[in-house]
Amino acid sequence: MTESILIIGGGIAGINCALNASKYGIQVYLVDDTPSIGGMMARLDKTFPTNDCSICIEAPLMYEVNHQPNVEILTNTEVRRVKKGNGLFKVRLVKRARFVDEEKCTGCRACVDACPVSLPDQMDGKIGGMRKLISIAFPQAVPNAVYINPDCRFGKLRQKGACVGGCVVDCSQCRECPIALCVAACKKEGKDAVRLWQSNKNIDIEVKSIVVATGIQDAPVPSALYGYGLYDNVITNTQFERLMNAGGPTAGQIIRPSDQKHAHRIAWVQCAGRGLANGLPYCSKVCCMIATKQTIITKEHDASVETTIFYNDLKAYGKGFWGFYQKAIEKGVRYVKARPYDVFEDPITKDLTIRYEDLMTGELKKEEVELLVLSTGLIPSDRNQSLAKVLNLELDHLGFFKEKDPLFAPLETNVEGIYLCGGATGPIDISESVVQASAASMKAVLTKEVS
Amino acid sequence: MDESVRVGVFICDCGSNIAGFLNVPEVVEYARGLKGVAFADEGKWSCSVDYLARLKEAIKQHQLNRVVIASCTPRTHEPLFKQSVKEAGLNPYLLEFVSIREQVSWVHMGQPEIATQKAKDLVKMGVAKAILLEEGEEVRLPVKTDCMIIGGGIAGMTAALHIADQGFRAVLVEKDVQLGGLLNRICRVAHHHQTIPASEIARTKAALVTSHPNIKVYTNTEIETVQGYIGNYKVTIRSKEDNRRETLDISTIVVATGMREIEPVGQYGYGEDPRVITQLQLEEILIGMSKNPEPRAPCLSGRQARSELKIKDVVMINCVNSKNQSRGCCNLGCPISVKNALALKEINREIRIHILYRDLSMVKEEHFDLDQAKSEGIKFVRFPDDRYPVVTRANGNLSVHVHDILLGRELEIKSDLLVLTTAFQGDDTVEKIKGLLKVSANSDGFFQEAHVKLGPVDFPSAGIALCGCAKSPKNLKESSEEGTAAAMRVSIPMKRGYVEAEGIVADIDPTECTRCGLCYKNCPFSAIQLGDDQQPSVIKALCKGCGLCAADCPKECITIVHYSDDQLLAQVEAALEEKPGEKILGFVCHWCALGGVDMAGVSRLQYPPNGRLIRVMCSARVPVKLIERAFELGAAGVLVVGCEFPTCHYITGNYACENRMERAKKKLTKRGFDPTRLWVAWCSAADGPKFAALMREMVKQLGLS
Known part of the structure; x- marks a missing residue:
């Protein structure tokens, strides 16, 4: 049997880890619990410090890994149970139903057009992004197949007008659905890919090693911080990233939520919530460069937009990052050493007044902007707790996966044969993630099956 | 034309995605009438398992030796069809992919006749190229261990x-x-x-x-x-x-x-006063203090320092030679200064330490070290980016003058050891x-x-x-x-x-080559070597097939398999055979520009149907002579689109293209063509709106609407 890794x-x-290991000649199971591979990078517009278009450089790798003969991609899939025996990890995976046959779906989106219900997108909701109950994760999704919001089936969205909401029969009992508009649309296209009665599927595999690459996520904004949640025009830096993304809900138009008008004065607040009760106690490393990137792109969209970054300690740690910061300054981006202490909204114009102490002069100042962007930092993924339990791994006091010996054996864990890479280890940028992915793939393929 | 060429054309309905917006049977009929075409068929879902079986069967039954697929986009589906063609016993490089969904049906939705006409043109261009296709093969180069x-x-x-x-x-x-x-x-x-x-x-x-x-x-x-x-x-x-x-x-x-380390010679008295040292020299002192009985540091004896408590006041200045016009953050200075300050404190708690900094760059866990340092009494002084501390030496005493931002006033700090956190090279x-x-x-x-x-x-x-x-x-x-x-x-x-290269590689014809060495110099992948006689040759397994060398070769003696001058020329000529004055001939790179075109399609952005696009792997592949040829044939305009800077799948291909297009404009002027009809643009794979706007704008500017 060929050697496998998970x-x-x-x-x-x-993705990077899978490409390395598969090219090395190992069978790879690449598992993701969302409907498409791609992760965080797929939703970014550009990447610092080069302003490379994110999906332009990621999508070719997504297609490449999808076409590697020795990579099996399992999306919508979770790791349920892991046992070690005979030097191998026996892994029980659960492929959650996407209610669509991935093999038959061609990603034509006829069903998406037919679906009558749109709900605010989890990620893009505040800035106007909507998602149908049947939808494709994003245009370059791999696999290129739609998925159905599971709530659609159980009558939970009846009030919202879901077409099968009124049916009294449990979908799992039916093999034909005469009501669902997506089923009809698919059949009209000559396909029959929608499977409302699809159930979760257990998949058992045996692997010699496991790489945890579960990523990282945005820190939530502490309650009502700087008016977030109260004022329309206060958004997070991830929402801003979606705003400037040509593939995002506004097709790259930097417009503010309150009136859909272009914002001409925008401010960023770095370290938003840092040190507060519900904020982060640490520096997330990448936010300064993210804000810098966002201001540069904003200026490239429209040079007349005024951009200000309120920051504390500038983190321009990597190669070329300082030059990137200088470029922003050349473009007229204003960096102000200050941590604003309050924000007020004009009830008529919905503009925002930021009050702050200028660190350089000690003066109390205020500034009015049309859109305020909060950089809240990065926190461990929601997945970490449960996955740590399944894999028997230790987490550090912040909730990131713990390395056994970061100095002598980085990326190794308390369980022999399980390795870490990327955001699972802590705040990290793309190139560092790729480095760790290559390193983890080396360790994973080198692992010996020992009983 | 080689009489033995038998092209099979397979046109996809994509359910109603294509068939709903243009007349597919008419395009199939048109394809049947094209020179070289031996078979044409319509498929409801060409990528389905059953149709792929039919395609393989047709290849065998009709002895097809070239295949044209007209369907979605090669960016997602080419590998699948390549595999099927291969399974039918045909060399996969004999396949040409035509995009009539993203480039036609999804972007010209309300105009079935115009869309049908454009689809016919694209199929004709595909067939013209397919006729000239040659077998390619993956090239391998052995690698030992x-x-x-x-x-x-x-x-x-x-x-x-x-x-x-x-x-x-x-x-x-x-x-x-x-x-x-x-x-x-x-x-x-x-x-x-x-x-x-x-x-x-x-x-x-x-x-x-x-x-x-x-x-x-x-x-x-x-x-x-x-x-x-x-x-x-x-x-x-x-x-x-x-x-x-x-x-x-x-x-x-x-x-x-x-x-x-970059030695900060002449700065803050470094090199003149032995009490001014770098962090690395401090490390050496610390090594000496911790175990080595023989002091290793050149300037100060560690043992002496400890026993006689000679060091009482340590000042560290961070960002020396960093974060200025020529150099960025050193990435290590802040944690190093904190680590060494803590080490000094461990040896002698009485030592007073000031760390003078601009921004404290302490990530995640390092942040907690900072807390520890503060609790051990280490003082942090933040100075302005444009006002570095000044060191004076009077009566044998070192003194550091610094503006503390947070206190808002000047400080004078006594020092008997000044440690400079300097940049690296x-x-x-x-x-x-x-x-x-x-x-x-x-x-x-x-x-x-x-x-x-x-x-x-x-x-x-x-x-x-x-x-x-x-x-x-x-x-x-x-x-x-x-x-x-x-x-x-x-x-x-x-x-x-x-190592293996795809079949799309360069090949140099030595009989025409004058050994100018341009290709050797320009190859971004060092895939061209010079022989003892200066004759360049391609190390095929290292070639990525961008085509930069071929487009710039003064003797035109470099061929790119699957993207040869002849094949591209055949596409140009087929595109401009009818009504050239209404058409914009476009060259789009596979990785980004075509991605933008596809994105416009997926987003159903409607734009004028005047474009006839030719795919190249990199914008650097487009030679000036093809642009000239397009204008000779009467094209209304020519558009070259590559990746947005700095992205390029081939490192610097778009830069090379940009330079060459400047030359092309000069040449067009010389030949009496209007150079403003050559448009050069850069488009990312996510930017469908940009491509659609570009087509609209170009049609407007050229007066085609």
């Missing part, structure tokens, strides 16, 4:  | 161990007399609140390396010459001790040459090594990786990897990770036993 997480780290 | 690692610091040793653990042979070349690199010069390493003596890490790793049966270590040795390419290097090394030379057969190379061997390996480095002597984001430990040339501080300043953990990563990158070809 990679948990199909973001840029997992 | 001997890897040379240059540099025996933590990155190099880690790389060597991982390579050797696979049973491959690792040759580790270190210029110094001992392994360990910078670890030999620092006192201890801190991470996640634990500290380990650096010497312990260096010793442990070096012992593993020297005792490994698959690792051969050469210390006190330098590299003299490197010749060849992946799988085929001849490397001469020379022992600095006895001048003995040895020539090695090497398959792959890992560069791990490390870095050094690449090793002094970088200049030589970069020449030997034909790779590049920046002005600070740090090597340039293949891609900042996705190729962080690769060089553009296959078979050479980069890791550790040779790339940019790194801490121990990062260097060690990079060493492991670099080991993986060079192990892939060694494990496979070969």
